[in-house]
Amino acid sequence: MVLNKLNLNEEQYQAATANLGFNLIIASAGTGKTSTIVGRIAYLIEEKKISPEKILLLTFTNKAAQEMKERVASILSKKIASQIEAGTFHAVSYRYLKKIKPELVLKRERDISDIFKTVYDRRDFTKASIYLGELEAQYYTPQYLYQLYTFYQNVELKLSFADWLAENKPEQKDFLDIYQDIVEEFEEEKQIFNSMNFNDLLLNMKKFLKEFPVKYDEILVDEYQDTNKLQDSLISDLKPNSLFCVGDYDQSIYAFNGADISNIATFKERFPNAKVFTLKKNYRSTKPILDLANKVISRNERLYEKQLEVTKLSPNIPPVFKKFLDVSDQYQWVAQNIKKSKNNYKDIAVLFRNNSSADSVEAHLRNAGIPSKRRDSRSFFETKEIRAILDIYVFLANPKDLIAFINFMEYAKGIGPAIAKQIYEFLVKLGDGSIYRGLISPNYDYNVRELFSKNRQNTQLLLFDDFVDLGSPQRFKDLNFDDKFLSNPILKYPKLSQDAAFLLYNLKYLMQKFQQVKSPASAISLIGNNDIFKYIWGYLAKQRAQTKTGNSSKELIKDHKNKIYERAKILKRLASKYQNHRAFLNAVILGSNELDSGEGVNLLTVHASKGLEFDEVYIVDLMDGRFPNTKLASRNISFDEENSSRGIDEERRLFYVAVTRAKTILYLTAGMEDKTSLDAQRKIKNYKISQFIKEGNLVTFPAFNN
DNA sequence: ATTAATCCAGTTTTT
DNA sequence: CTGGATTAAT
Numbered sequence: 001m002v003l004n005k006l007n008l009n010e011e012q013y014q015a016a017t018a019n020l021g022f023n024l025i026i027a028s029a030g031t032g033k034t035s036t037i038v039g040r041i042a043y044l045i046e047e048k049k050i051s052p053e054k055i056l057l058l059t060f061t062n063k064a065a066q067e068m069k070e071r072v073a074s075i076l077s078k079k080i081a082s083q084i085e086a087g088t089f090h091a092v093s094y095r096y097l098k099k100i101k102p103e104l105v106l107k108r109e110r111d112i113s114d115i116f117k118t119v120y121d122r123r124d125f126t127k128a129s130i131y132l133g134e135l136e137a138q139y140y141t142p143q144y145l146y147q148l149y150t151f152y153q154n155v156e157l158k159l160s161f162a163d164w165l166a167e168n169k170p171e172q173k174d175f176l177d178i179y180q181d182i183v184e185e186f187e188e189e190k191q192i193f194n195s196m197n198f199n200d201l202l203l204n205m206k207k208f209l210k211e212f213p214v215k216y217d218e219i220l221v222d223e224y225q226d227t228n229k230l231q232d233s234l235i236s237d238l239k240p241n242s243l244f245c246v247g248d249y250d251q252s253i254y255a256f257n258g259a260d261i262s263n264i265a266t267f268k269e270r271f272p273n274a275k276v277f278t279l280k281k282n283y284r285s286t287k288p289i290l291d292l293a294n295k296v297i298s299r300n301e302r303l304y305e306k307q308l309e310v311t312k313l314s315p316n317i318p319p320v321f322k323k324f325l326d327v328s329d330q331y332q333w334v335a336q337n338i339k340k341s342k343n344n345y346k347d348i349a350v351l352f353r354n355n356s357s358a359d360s361v362e363a364h365l366r367n368a369g370i371p372s373k374r375r376d377s378r379s380f381f382e383t384k385e386i387r388a389i390l391d392i393y394v395f396l397a398n399p400k401d402l403i404a405f406i407n408f409m410e411y412a413k414g415i416g417p418a419i420a421k422q423i424y425e426f427l428v429k430l431g432d433g434s435i436y437r438g439l440i441s442p443n444y445d446y447n448v449r450e451l452f453s454k455n456r457q458n459t460q461l462l463l464f465d466d467f468v469d470l471g472s473p474q475r476f477k478d479l480n481f482d483d484k485f486l487s488n489p490i491l492k493y494p495k496l497s498q499d500a501a502f503l504l505y506n507l508k509y510l511m512q513k514f515q516q517v518k519s520p521a522s523a524i525s526l527i528g529n530n531d532i533f534k535y536i537w538g539y540l541a542k543q544r545a546q547t548k549t550g551n552s553s554k555e556l557i558k559d560h561k562n563k564i565y566e567r568a569k570i571l572k573r574l575a576s577k578y579q580n581h582r583a584f585l586n587a588v589i590l591g592s593n594e595l596d597s598g599e600g601v602n603l604l605t606v607h608a609s610k611g612l613e614f615d616e617v618y619i620v621d622l623m624d625g626r627f628p629n630t631k632l633a634s635r636n637i638s639f640d641e642e643n644s645s646r647g648i649d650e651e652r653r654l655f656y657v658a659v660t661r662a663k664t665i666l667y668l669t670a671g672m673e674d675k676t677s678l679d680a681q682r683k684i685k686n687y688k689i690s691q692f693i694k695e696g697n698l699v700t701f702p703a704f705n706n
Numbered sequence: 707a708t709t710a711a712t713c714c715a716g717t718t719t720t721t
Numbered sequence: 722c723t724g725g726a727t728t729a730a731t
Contacts, residue, residue: 713725
């Protein structure tokens with residue numbers, strides 16, 4: 001039997017072969033969770049004769065889904081593995097929704113929050129403020145309100161936003177109506193743009209299920225402790241007859257996203273026939289490492305009694321804590337120590353609480369000649385040059401995407417979001433509904449004077465002097481447009497600047513060429529070689545080369561140009577792994593597995609390290625304020641005072657997760673001063689050692705160097 | 707109203 | 722060093 005190949009121990013085997021029905025598996029760190037899930041899938045297919053496409057596997061990251069499918073492929077077959085529906089809640093929802101609604105556009109969170117801000121800015125808060133007289137509470141900034149709204153969507157399914165706020169933020173009562181109004185208009189606005197964000201995927205999936213019920217024979221949920229109310233309700237809406245949830249409340253680290261341990265805690269009550277299995281045997285870490293993890297986590301309130309059994313008794317290397325004078329001394333030491341290590345780079349990880357540590361760590365490793373690998377390349381996709389390429393790409397793939405259009409048109413001098421939007425709308429008019437036609441073969445019958453005037457603000461006030469002075473296409477004669485384009489009525493739009501006309505001309509060319517381009521890599525090439533990108537390229541390089549005195553040397557500009565060129569090349573390389581536009585563009589937003597760069601020592605945030613393991617682990621920046629991140633700890637509590645799992649408890653769980661990534665060697669470090677973060681005149685930042693070091697009874701080794 | 711230029715603060719974790 | 726807010730300019 002296939003199950004034997006997995007060498008499951010007794011407790012894993014019991015769980016994997018549990019009867020169909022509602023099963024909760026409490027799987028502590030390193031207890032062979034993945035094997036158990038894979039075993040379960042094998043059992044369902046082989047013993048229960050369930051066909052693979054009737055199995056839904058929900059994971060927390062797409063990478064995890066990928067890995068499990070690979071494990072299934074290796075013990076069953078590739079074909080079977082590919083038939084299982086597996087992915088994150090979001091990815092699976094997206095797949096379903098895209099089938100019935102092909103025009104759906106998944107937008108970056110950033111673009112969505114821009115929409116939110118636009119809607120917000122149309123409101124006037126001063127009226128509400130005057131009522132208060134002495135302002136007791138200040139109204140929220142758009143960013144914070146958006147954050148709050150996103151959070152609300154994840155945790156509250158019944159109450160309206162205003163009602164929910166009234167309960168949780170009573171001091172904001174004077175603004176509730178405005179807030180509610182904003183979010184309602186925000187929802188409408190998104191519809192106009194046809195765009196969705198992550199939450200919308202889940203919310204629309206729920207709607208979809210009401211109309212078209214989907215039935216699986218069993219749903220498996222990994223990282224169940226990190227599901228929130230919204231996700232849990234999605235599981236309920238799938239109305240499974242059989243559910244296999246795997247989680248560990250000690251590793252719940254996503255409260256900021258609404259993750260709700262009560263999903264685990266109330267499992268037995270919600271499913272009266274539920275069976276609970278507990279995996280206690282830890283195969284990953286040595287005793288001293290587990291002792292440390294257990295000692296610290298035991299300060300948190302226990303949900304169920306849990307005793308981890310150590311199976312790996314050697315080697316016996318105690319975790320070491322090292323204290324340094326300056327934060328950079330830590331990184332220096334870490335780099336030197338890694339250099340001496342016998343382990344392969346890929347088996348070593350440096351973990352940090354805040355992503356802001358990553359750059360320094362990476363730099364120090366590089367100086368020591370150690371290659372490193374950053375799993376999260378989010379920052380890469382956030383660079384302006386990459387965003388510009390992708391915006392152009394997204395627009396070419398879907399010319400209805402106004403947001404993408406605005407994003408790259410804004411680079412043209414004289415063009416901001418408002419005018420960019422106007423240009424777009426005029427072109428669509430001129431093309432009788434299609435911007436493509438608007439650029440290539442516009443309808444000349446329009447009275448452009450009227451068209452350009454109509455959209456002006458305050459039309460009622462200005463009756464007959466509401467004429468725009470049409471711009472002459474002649475002003476663009478230096479740009480050497482072909483006659484056909486020169487006759488395009490859009491060129492008469494007075495606010496169309498030289499640069500904007502230049503971009504439009506090239507956009508026309510791009511849209512024509514794009515028709516023949518099928519692969520993402522060649523699309524990137526097409527865009528990269530186009531003058532629109534070259535324009536943006538030059539603009540960014542120049543901007544970045546600008547020194548404080550205002551002068552920019554040719555050398556510097558060249559440097560920056562090269563950097564941008566290198567990034568574009570990386571993007572092309574990433575794109576080459578994908579076969580079609582949609583697959584690639586999705587991966588960019590939904591987050592994908594293959595998007596990591598290079599080989600070497602793993603650089604990860606603690607959050608990103610979840611589910612992974614390494615022979616040798618370094619946890620850096622263990623200072624009070626940084627880890628635990630006290631600022632966060634205190635702020636999160638204010639969301640919900642009763643829930644003790646927030647705040648410091650969550651930070652402690654983070655520490656637990658970090659420690660339990662290590663198999664045999666674990667180092668913890670701290671630096672007591674930070675000179676780099678502040679400029680020379682201001683005071684050096686002084687830190688205290690993280691409380692978790694004390695809680696773990698770790699012996700402090702003073703700094704060696706310095 | 708809208709964009710460009712300038713100055714200032716602040717720095718979380720993920721789909 | 723970037724983004725946000727403020728101010729100046731069109």
